Amino acid sequence: MEDIPRDLIEQAQAGDIGAFERIYKAASAMVYSVALRVTNSRPDAEEVTQDVFIKIHRSLKDFEFRSSFKTWAYRITVNTALNACRKISRQETGRQDFDTVIDSQAASVDTRGQIGHAEELDRAKAELDLRLARLNPDQRACIILREIEGLKYEEIAKALGININTVRSRLKRARLAMIEDAGSRGD
Amino acid sequence: MDCKKAQDLILTDYIDQEASFSVQESVRAHLASCEKCRAFEQEVRAHASEDLRNAGHIEPPAEVWNRIRDAIGQEQRPSGVPAYVDHMFDFLRESFFARRPAYAFATAFTVMLAAIAVWGLPMRRQMLARDYLVQKTSFMIALNSPANGETDAAADFNTAIEEYLF
Structure with missing residues (x-):
């Protein structure tokens, strides 16, 4: 995602809804994609996208350009998506153990009709989403920000509000899990 | 550099180009002499790194913006509160x-x-x-x-x- 020009943000801060719509057009694909891959559900991703932009609009007047808009938007997006993901896990699985949660999330790729429709994503992309779904949400958020969004470790740490060594540790575990998963599928 | 250290770096800083130049060089030197770690590097790149980079972005449905605009409009409505x-x-x-x-x-x-x-x-x-x-x-x-x-x-x-x- 390209960073948003300062003058456009200032126009939106002044209450220009047209300027805010241009910000939405520039950032919505990033927000929706991250939300979709973290929550693994289209309706949840739509709700997260809606919540993220409402939060951005509410807080825009307090944005003081101390960090980049991009980092700020990633932070709101990932936190909102992770919160939604935890809520889904609690609602859907009750007291099931973690393995069952991951299995149900992975299964949901095909059975809930959210991601994985042939008309929307090809098989390779659906498989990728399935593999991401097997990671825990924190690891998934880290690997999405690093590999799909191309963020540096420092940017990921800021976006997630964690230590840079925690970023390393989550990426390492995520990658080991993905290699193991590929091995078990015989790739 | 031993294999464990090299593989730890391959999983993180080396593959993500976050390591310093000297560390990158140390890993490269180790890879040149270690077939097992070279195979590990290829495995990481194939299944946990480069295969993700082409995933791309997905546009949200058009009605999402309509809902956001409506919600913002409602918030801006003078309510006396x-x-x-x-x-x-x-x-x-x-x-x-x-x-x-x-x-x-x-x-x-x-x-x-x-x-x-x-x-x-x-x-x-x-x-x-x-x-x-x-x-x-x-x-x-x-x-x-x-x-x-x-x-x-x-x-x-x-x-x-x-x-x-x-």
Whole structure:
């Protein structure tokens, strides 16, 4: 995602809804994609996208350009998506153990009709989403920000509000899990 | 550099180009001489790194913007309620529903303490007033009681204090 020009943000801060719509057009694909891959559900991703932009609009007047808009938007997006993901896990699985949660999330790729429709994503992309779904949400958020969004470790740490060594540790575990998963599928 | 250290770096800083130049060179030197680690590097790139980079972005459905615009319009509608009240309700709602049990507990505890403070103080005052009246009544009854050694005839306000009181 390209960073948003300062003058456009200032126009939106002044209450220009047209300027805010241009910000939405520039950032919505990033927000929706991250939300979709973290929550693994289209309706949840739509709700997260809606919540993220409402939060951005509410807080825009307090944005003081101390960090980049991009980092700020990633932070709101990932936190909102992770919160939604935890809520889904609690609602859907009750007291099931973690393995069952991951299995149900992975299964949901095909059975809930959210991601994985042939008309929307090809098989390779659906498989990728399935593999991401097997990671825990924190690891998934880290690997999405690093590999799909191309963020540096420092940017990921800021976006997630964690230590840079925690970023390393989550990426390492995520990658080991993905290699193991590929091995078990015989790739 | 041993294989464990090299593989740790391959999984993180080396593959993500976050390591310093000298560390990158050390890993490269190790890879040049270690077939096992070269195979590991290829495996990481194939299944946990480069295969993700082409995933791309997906545009949200058009109706998402319509819903956001409507929600913003509703928020901007003059409601007569000050903004800080809305923010307070947002904070409380997020505290209870944002999957943060520690915050939810702390908020619930604070609300409970506030409720006790608001409702408890008038009740305490009422109890003090009731105790005072009971004591006064008991005292008055005791003054007129025959058990005090007084008879009806004796209740003729013979003492100065009785004359003052009755």
